[in-house]
Amino acid sequence: MDGYAPLDELSSQDDLQLLPMDLPPLPPRFIVPPLTDKPQNPIMDTVKQEIEAYKRQPLHYLPKELSLLAAQPSSPPHLTFSTLWLDALTRNFGLRNKALSWDRLRPSYPSHASSTGFLSEQDSLVFAAARYHVNLRLRDLSVNVVYVTQNNLLNALKMTVLGTSSVYHTWDPSSERFVQACLGDNQKGFLLVDGKDEVISQSIISRFLTIGNLLRRLEVLLDTLRARSAKEDPTVHAYAHALSTIVTFLRQALSRCPPVNDPLSTQSHTLSAIWMHYEIYEEILVSLGDMCGRGETTLPETYPPFHLSPVVLVSTIYSHLERHIERQSPHTILAILAYVLTHVSHEYLQEVSRSVGYGTDSLKKASRDTGQSLNHHEEDEENEEDEESQDIHEPSSDTFPDFFPPALLDILPVARKSLVLLEKAQPDHPILQGTMTQGVIQWFWTESAIESAWEGHYPNSNFASASAPPVITTRTAEDEEHPEFLIFQLFNQEPGTIANPSSAAPEAEAATHSLRTFIDEFPAALPPITPTLSHLASLVLAPLVQHASTLSSALLTLFLTPSTTKRDTLNFQTHLSLLRSYLLVAAPPFKSRLAAALLSDKEDCDSEQTSHGMTISSLRRSGSKKRGHGKGERQPWAVGLAPSLLERETWPPVGADLSFFLRTVIVDSFENVARDADEAKISRSRVLEEAEYRLGFAIRDLPTGPGRDKWLNPLAIEALDFLYMDYKVPSAMEVLITHDILSKYQRMFAFILRLMRVEHALGSLFRMTRSLHNPLFPTLATSRKRLLHFRFVAQSFVSSLSAYVSDTAIAGNFDPFLACLSPPKDGHEAAFSDVFALARGHSKLLDDMLSACLLRSGQRAVGELLRSALELILEFTIVVGELYRARMEEYQAAPLLEDISKKFFEKMAKLVRNCCLASARCDVLICPC
Incomplete structure (x- = not known):
């Protein structure tokens, strides 16, 4: 008793003042005698106590009332003590129940012997009576207590588990739960089973109410x-049908559960056995309620919204099934959730399959062909093609379920677009005809089906028809003679041969039979081949992944394989050759004719002698009028530009003569293309024949404003930026040559035109300074030396830059890319997985070219240095041209040339320094010096 003070120490005056004085003290009323110091023998002591108990005389101290109650009516007064009270007084162990209470007087009291003295281990009625006597319930008008017998309660709860109101519970639509019947406003209530207390009664009833x-x-x-609406997604209707089938199946199973009101039934179950019998149904409904967002603890106003999206719906079912598999839930729960997933995802999987042309039936093709034949308007067809092409290039915003493997998620959007492109490029392709044997994408669960799919043999039939009850039909000779009577062949069956005799609800009966069969055939665990649900999903969707990959490869092969048919215009390599030859100005015939039309390297601005003497402008011009070198002309000489472009004295030049002359540039350049007779060149020649209307020049309006109107000045290096070259790509190849890629080609074309303009301007400079007898600076020797030195440096820089652009920036990137464009062969994979990867590679090719020419937005600073250097060279040639035309004196041109040369060398120093730093940082040779 360490830490506790004895009672005597707490009896001080100070302590007694704190205690209530009107209560008497409570001294101990019993003592525990000490054990004797002798050996103990429990067995002999117990025998002696029993012998003494039998020899003990009864004590006659009971009241007469109890003696009268216990005595028999005809018994004499001296025999008023019955065996009941006699045993209670003499403590006869092992004969009757040890619990002593008034309740023992009733005849139905259990009189069998009990091996324990604890009330909690006595009969249920004894224990309930003891609890009621000890914990006497106060009467509360706000609490309605209903005492029911066990049989009546079980019969009522049998109706409750079936979802029907009973005499004790009714359905409350506001809270969507069963509540106790006959309750007033603001009144609580509970049922009290005979022999059970309040806690045990509510524990028993709770399972039935949950169900x-x-x-x-x-x-x-x-x-x-x-x-x-019936027009909503079929996945939602499949979800509703699967739930309806499960609810019907559960109601049928619950109706057969005990207690059964059948007078012929001999089954008797204890309350605990009945309560445990409903455990599996509670677990099934709890799992279904959680999946549907209708758990018992969830209030109706807090229900989660129902998602109509098939992706969300199928993903939710899959996640619940996967969670129960990881928890190793009972077999029935797994089978029911797998049944829901199989039925709900079936239509969605078929839709995904149809989106990539997998398992396309003839009916779909016929409907599509019919729709095309009814459309007679060519303009509408062109508009639809344009919309389809735009949809192809837009990134797909579709989402997919969680169980789709990463390989399918990567290739499925690509395969969808590839299918549209392949139908447009080659409608008669074998992969579009459905000639290959393709199974249905559906879930399978049995071990035999999984092993068969692992070996490559997927099921070809629908799961709904396979699981439906068989219907035996027989055909007679009369049916063959009269086929119109086949609709009555159902009535030709023998009695009992029809699997579904119920004519009231055959569909519901077939659905429950399908579910029952599905549960019976569902395996206890997944096989070792697919140990988890994700492995099974990968196996189920493997044919779709293979088909999507084959579809992408087929389209890629179509674009990369040369052909001699009418589809030879889809050869991507030929289109790349055209783009390289014309938009990148790599073809010598085209480059020379383009330079003759737009540029000039003559030392005089006289426009009399042109390369094309029969232009419209030359016919308008008087033959005797020439441009002189007089000072009356106000506009400086735009060195490097063709004189015919400056004839109208407006910039940019517009008119029929310019468009006609540029059109002949393209047509004339085709005449020098060699046309060989071998088959490899036939496809190239046919594409080149179509290039006459695929290629063309166009004029665009550039932005104007402070600092952005240099293209309106023929003296600026941006004077030719208004002109660009357009390329009409075939609709089937717009995925490989997009508008973004064409814009990059046009940026390269504008840069090459600027470079050609500076080259021709330097050619004019050399012509103007080649005379040794009549130099430009006859009296200023220093300025003349500076002129010659700057001419040499500028010519060396521009020629090196031009060679770098054509050999390194263009050819160095284009040639390796063309070498990768070989169609996939047996045993060798293509460099690109699909056409969209090829399009990304094409775009990256142009990005590398722009980076090599310092034309990317991230290279704005160093690119501006290169543009300024070329602009200073052009300005230098213009000043020399003004001096050559005697429109400027020596002393006026000398400081201008000195200032231009100084700025040029400063720009070159910065350019070389920045280029070397950039090349050291990114390991890319971008320095053109």
């Missing part, structure tokens, strides 16, 4: 889904 609440909530959800 009834969840079953009824699922029915309410089904009523909501059935009320929706």
Whole structure:
């Protein structure tokens, strides 16, 4: 007793003042005698006590009332003590129940012997009576207590688990749960089973109420889904049908559960056995309620919204099934959730399959062909093609379920676009005809089906027809003679041969039979081949991944393989050759004719002698009028430009003569293309024949404003930026040559035109300074030396830059790219997985070219240095031209040339320094010096 003070120490005056003085003290009324110091023998002591108990005389101290109650009516007064009270007084162990109470007087009291003295281990009625006597319940008008017998309660709860109201519980639509019947406003109540206390009674009833609440909530959800429009997604209707089948199946199973009101039934179950019998149904409905967002603890106003999206719906079912598999839930729960997933995802999987042309049936093709034949308007067809092409290039915003493997997620959007392109490029392709044997993408669960799929043999039939009850039909000779009577062959069956004799609800009966068969055939665990649900999903979707990959490869092969048919215009390599030859100005015939049309390297601005003497402008011009070198002309000489472009004295030049002359540039350049007779060149020649209308020049309006109107000045290096070259790509190849890629080609074309303009300007400079007898600076020797030195440096820089652009920036990137464009062969994979990867590679090719020419947005600073250097060279040639035309004196031109040369060398120093730093940082040779 360490830490506790004895009672005597607490009896001080100070302590007694704190205690209430009107209560008497409570001294101990018993003592525990000490054990004797002798050996103990429990067996002999117990025998002696029993012998003494039998020899002990009864004590006659009981009241007469008890003696009269216990005595028999005809017994004499001296025999008023019955065996009941006699045994209680003499403590006869092992003969009767040890519990002593008034309740023992009733005849139905259990009189069998009990091996324990604890009340909690006595008979249920004894224990309930003891608890009621000890914990006497106060009467509360706000609490309605209903005492029911066990049989009546079980019969009522049997109706509750079926979702029907009973005499004790009714359905409350506001809270969507069963509540106790006959309760007033603001009144609580509970049922009290005979022999059970309040806690045990509520524990027993709670399982039955849970089953009834969840079953009824699922029915309410089904009523909501059935009320929706029939035009909604079929996945939602499949979800409703699967839930309806499960609810019907559960109600049928619950109706057969005990207690059964059958007078012929001999089954008798204890309350605990009945309570455990409903455990599996509670677990099933709890799992279904959680999947549907209708858990018992969830209030109706807090229900999660029902997602109509098939992706969300299928992903939710899959996640619940995967969670129960990881928890190793009972077999029935796994089978039911797998049944829901199989039926709900079936239509969605077929839709995904149809989106990539997998398992396309003839009916779909016929409907599509019919739709095309009814469309007679060519303009509408062109508009639809344009919209389809735009949709192809836009990034797909579709989402997919969680169980789709990463390989399928990567290739499925690509395969969808590839299917549209392949139908447009080659409608008669074998992969579009459905000639290959393709199974149905569907879930399979049995070990035999999984092993068969692992070996490559996927099921070809629908799961719904395979699991339906068989219907035996027989055909007679009369049916063959009269085929119109085949609709009555159902009535030719023998009695009992029809698997579904019920004519009231054959569909519901077939559905429950399908579910029952599915549960029976569902394996206890997944096989070792697919140990988890994700492995099984990968196996189920493997044919779709293979088909999508084959579809992408087929389209890629179509674009990369030369052909001699009418589809030879889809050869991507030929289109790349055209783009390189014309938009990158790599073809010598085209480059020379383009330079003759737009540029000039003559030392005089006289426009009399042109390369094309029969232009419209030359016919308008008088033959005797020439441009002189007089000072009356106000506009400086735009060195490097063709004189015919400056004839109208407006910039940019517009008119029929310019468009006609540029059109002949393209047509004349085709005449020098060699046309060989071998088959490899036939495809190239046919594409080149179409290039006459695929290629063309166009004029665009550039932005104007402070600092952005240099293209309006023929003296600026941006004078030719208004002109660009357009390329009409075939609609089937717009995925490989997009508008973004064409814009990059046009940026390269504008840069090459600027470079050609500076080259021709330097050619004019050399012509103007080649005379040794009549130099430009006859009296200023220093300025003349500076002129010659700057001419040499500028010519060396421009020629090196031009060679770098054509050999390194263009050819150095284009040639390796063309070498990778070989179609996939047996045993060798292509460099690109699909056409969209090829398009990304094409775009990266142009990005590398722009980076090599310092034309990317991230290279704005160093690119501006290169543009300024070329602009200073052009300005230098213009000043020399003004001096050559005697429109400027020596002393006026000398400081201008000195200032231009100084700025040029400063720009070159910065350019070389920045280029070397950039090349050291990114390991890319971008320095053109």
